[in-house]
Amino acid sequence: STAGIIPQSNDITFLKRDTAAKTISASATFTGNVIGGMTFESTEGSGIMYVYGSFAQGFPQDCFGVLLKKDGKTAIDLTTSLNITVTSLGATPPFWATVPFDLEAYLGLGSGKNKRQTAGQTADITSNDQTVSSAPVTSLPV
Incomplete structure (x- = not known):
């Protein structure tokens, strides 16, 4: 994985098929004792996910x-x-990372499905192996 600024270059030649790829986006908004959110983005079929987020309060310090x-099972530890x-x-500065992860499969959007899938996917903040806060991961319309 790579954390930091997502590299961009003017030296890349884009083909029509490259620029027409569908972008997949999802978000998790935390309310209550932990306040903040994360956004997840990927290009259809890429297997690479970009994660952005920040928290205003309540994020565990240790x-x-x-x-x-x-469905209650860890898909990826970020x-x-x-x-x-x-x-x-308990606040965080904005954070971001690029990680190898199939967001499309995680959200259940593969195999020609074009509907929003929200059942069973969560983003969990834990402390000492106990869940402090959990938010549903919701696929955003394209």
């Missing part, structure tokens, strides 16, 4: 984890990839 789950720093009030 031994925390960030997990994407599907903790190390995101390299999140936490302030004394």
